[in-house]
Amino acid sequence: xxxxxxxxxxxxxxxxxxxxxxxxxxxxxxxxxxxxxxxxxxxxxxxxxxxxxxxxxxxxxxxxxxxxxxxxxxxxxxxxxxxxxxxxxxxxxxxxxxxxxxxxxxxxxxx
Amino acid sequence: xxxxxxxxxxxxxxxxxxxxxxxxxxxxxxxxxxxxxxxxxxxxxxxxxxxxxxxxxxxxxxxxxxxxxxxxxxxxxxxxxxxxxxxxxxxxxxxxxxxxxxxxxxxxxxxxxx
Numbered sequence: 001x002x003x004x005x006x007x008x009x010x011x012x013x014x015x016x017x018x019x020x021x022x023x024x025x026x027x028x029x030x031x032x033x034x035x036x037x038x039x040x041x042x043x044x045x046x047x048x049x050x051x052x053x054x055x056x057x058x059x060x061x062x063x064x065x066x067x068x069x070x071x072x073x074x075x076x077x078x079x080x081x082x083x084x085x086x087x088x089x090x091x092x093x094x095x096x097x098x099x100x101x102x103x104x105x106x107x108x109x110x111x
Numbered sequence: 112x113x114x115x116x117x118x119x120x121x122x123x124x125x126x127x128x129x130x131x132x133x134x135x136x137x138x139x140x141x142x143x144x145x146x147x148x149x150x151x152x153x154x155x156x157x158x159x160x161x162x163x164x165x166x167x168x169x170x171x172x173x174x175x176x177x178x179x180x181x182x183x184x185x186x187x188x189x190x191x192x193x194x195x196x197x198x199x200x201x202x203x204x205x206x207x208x209x210x211x212x213x214x215x216x217x218x219x220x221x222x223x224x225x
Contacts, residue, residue: 008151032211043115043201043216044154088153092210096161099210103153
């Protein structure tokens with residue numbers, strides 16, 4: 001079993017839809033949770049950062065962490081074609097080199 | 112502008128021909144790392160460095176070497192490339208030692224080994 005599981009998709013939605021992206025994990029020591037966005041032919045860039053459980057909102061994006069279920073989510077409201085990218089979850093216990101990435105979910109938002 | 116620069120961005124080579132992918136960051140970051148990205152497997156760490164002259168293996172180090180002689184540079188060396196090293200490679204850097212901060216990635220180097 002992988003330490004971080006993420007459905008690779010692909011996921012295709014119409015413009016304006018609400019998108020839900022998810023990851024599950026097995027290491028209960030993870031406390032720092034991140035979502036990276038990777039456009040085609042580019043490197044990943046940090047999109048959202050959350051510490052421990054709870055929700056964090058930034059514009060159309062909401063990151064949610066449920067440590068009891070070992071489950072994190074990224075919601076995108078009013079999705080736009082510019083949101084088309086691969087979204088990678090990442091998490092860490094805060095030690096020197098323990099960040100683990102999901103495989104990434106490829107999202108396409110159609111006009 | 113804060114950035115991680117990788118070169119070359121694209122490379123086609125043949126089995127056994129040594130190559131180096133350079134990585135440089137201008138943010139004075141202590142931590143640097145190399146990943147390879149393959150479909151369905153996500154980002155897998157090859158090597159990382161906590162500071163100058165300090166390097167360590169990641170999850171998939173076989174066939175690769177690295178060095179960290181200067182803080183800003185972290186080259187990835189393939190002494191004798193093989194076709195299974197065909198992949199998309201990313202260099203990344205981060206301030207500090209704990210894995211709590213943002214990773215800054217380069218734009219990637221697509222390597223094809225024939």
